Amino acid sequence: MAYYKLIRSYNQSSNNKPANLIRKEFLDYFSKDLKHSIIRSSPVSPIADQTLAFINAGMNQFKGIFLDYYEPPVTKVVNSQKCIRVGGKHNDLSVVGNDSYHHTFFEMLGNWSFGDYFKEDACTYAWNLLTNVYGIPEECLYVTYFGGNEKLGMGPDLECKNIWLKLGLPECKVLPFGIRENFWEMGVSGPCGPCTEIHVDYMKRSTNQAARVNKGYADLMELWNIVFIQYERLANGCIVPLPKHHVDTGMGLERLVTFLQGKKSNYDTDLFQPLFDAIQKHSNAPKYKGTFSDDDTGKIDYGYRILADHARMVTVALADNMLPEQHQKLRRILRNAIDVGEKIFKKPGIVTELACTVADNLGAAYPELCHNLKQVQRIIDFEEDLFKRLRNTSGKKWNKMVEVRPELASITDWMASGLVDGYKELQSMLKELHKTNVLPGSVAFKLYDTYGLNSETIAELAQVESLHFDQIDFEKQLDNCRYQSRIGLDKCSILTKESLRILEENHVSKTNDSFKYNYIYNGSNYEFPALNSKLIGIIINGELVINRNDSKTTKINNVNNRKAININEMLNSTNEIGIILDKTVCYSLEGGQVSDKGNICIKNLLFNIDSVRKVNGYVIHSGHFAKTDLL
Ligand code: SER
DSSP: OHHHHOOOOOOSOGGGOOHHHHHHHHHHIIIIITOOEEOOOOOSSOSSOTTOSSOOSGGGGGHHHHTTSSOOSOSEEEEEEEEEOOSTTSOOGGGTTTSSSOOSEEEEEEEEEESSOOHHHHHHHHHHIIIIISOOOGGGEEEEEEOOBTTTTBOOOHHHHHHHHHTTOOGGGEEEEOHHHHEEESSSSEEEEEEEEEEEETTOOSSOOGGGTTTTOTTEEEEEEEEEEEEEEOTTSOEEEEEEEEEEEEEEHHHHHHHHTTOSSGGGSTTTHHHHHHHHHHHOOOOOOOOOGGGSGGGHHHHHHHHHHHHHHHHHHHHTTOOTTTOHHHHHHHHHHHHHHHHTTOOTTHHHHHHHHHHHHHTTTOTHHHHTHHHHHHHHHHHHHHHHHHHHTHHHHHHHHHHHOGGGGGOTTTTOTTHHHHHHHHHHHHHHHTTTTEEOHHHHHHHHHTTOOOHHHHHHHHHHTTOEEOHHHHHHHHHHHHHHHHHTGGGOTTSOHHHHHHHHHTTOOOOBOGGGGOOEEOSSOEEOOOOOOOEEEEEETTEEEEOOOOSSSOOOOOTTOOOOOOHHHHHHOOSOEEEEESBOSOOOOBTTBOOOOEEEEETTEEEEEEEEEEETTEEEEEEEEOSSOOO
16 A cells, blocks of 8 residues: 555654644645645534534534535545533543643544545554654554444454554554443434544553553553444434444544653643743743642642643633633633632733733644734633622622531632522522422522523532432423523513414414515515415413414314403403414514514404514414404
């Protein structure tokens, strides 16, 4: 194979290679030598994926290709993706700063085949890059492959194992692992497949270290994950083969640079050192020594790591137009950085300064960091100011509460604006709640919805009060609320969930509102020709009555055999009445646009429309019947 023999004239002594060159070499290798198209990093803010708070892997932007939603314009792609992991299954935020390799922001290098090359080429490309281009000694590398799983009815991925053996790896370094380590799934359903990982021994030991692979040692870690997307997990749990096979790979740039620069910690590389220099320059603190836990007196080194890590994450997220106001995790990380800047380095404003260093350091790869730097710095300044003011107001109130109840000191997000009032409300319910010792979903939802507390803070409050937080029930309520908001039910007080259920269970057709575009503009007004519609239903005093009569009379029957509508009751009602028609000329309140006004003539009655809302396709005209205007 030509590409296997291919050894470019790279500088083999990699110790002095800056991170920017290492990233560039990765992109060059796949784009120039192997004809992959370079795709720029997507922003870290997910565009159309509600399942993610931040982009957390290179594959996020290609999800639609794997799911066969669209055809890719090219079949071989390479990228360096900005990723953020701040909790969930991928990263425990509490370890960031305490070890040498967990970060809130990192870069993922990846090459991709969309129905193009598969296992043999993917492994060969990776092996060649690491050993020949980057010059990593073969004895430092170990590989893992999928060892099979009885439950899935799958045997070991021997094809993969044999590829590695063919590439020259000794059998003792080609290690089988189970589903947890070597079978990659995007979610509960969707494309999936076995993966093979390349691990690297940072200590460069010549003796076989296979026993340390996948055991959580910081000196022997996974470097590159190569996923063979060849199956789909269906919603019923079955795994079926996919017609097209794809390759999805991800290598953490920070880990690669650490190895290539001969370091033991990611923080010792040139991805972090310029930030440490800037912190030192601005604060006059003692220099970074690289110590951890008990050796780290005064937690100065920890402070350096947190500040540098968080400054990268915050700068990248803000440069991609995320706002702390809308992303509480982002705000929390920023406040944590500001706090460390003040408490450990006695330097207010330091995060704003560091944004500049981040842009200098990463701007060549991600130009938006430089273009948006001024805006990034303005937001950080604004947030720092807000943070200070909050500390002087709600922070003081909270401190008083902590004096009375010292256990509350464990609440991480003590700046949350609704915390004081939310906790007071919780306190008023404690007697009742302690009967079962459960914090039910409904109470948690109130803390979330009314007081703006996030689920982590709610869980912490539950712990302080020795209550079991029913997170599943809470998530259910949250999902229900999200659903209502998605279909517009939350904005239409007149239509209840029950009424919507009746409409849907009776297969009542949705309103055709395309006539709202059927207007003539006479220079100052929009004129709509009158439209004859069929009356579908009326909502009165909170009850929906469906019109079952196909002839266009207004005889209205009640689907649930409740009393028939009394015309006098309708005319005299001071409550808002809702009218649903099969078609309408009215524009509903949507996306900031105010709804139309108008009237509906039903036989000899005139209905004045005050507002129009759309819920899951049903247009609800709300208003009142004109009492005296009988036609
Ligand atoms: N999707 C895999 C991962 O995130 C490989 O890119 O590790």
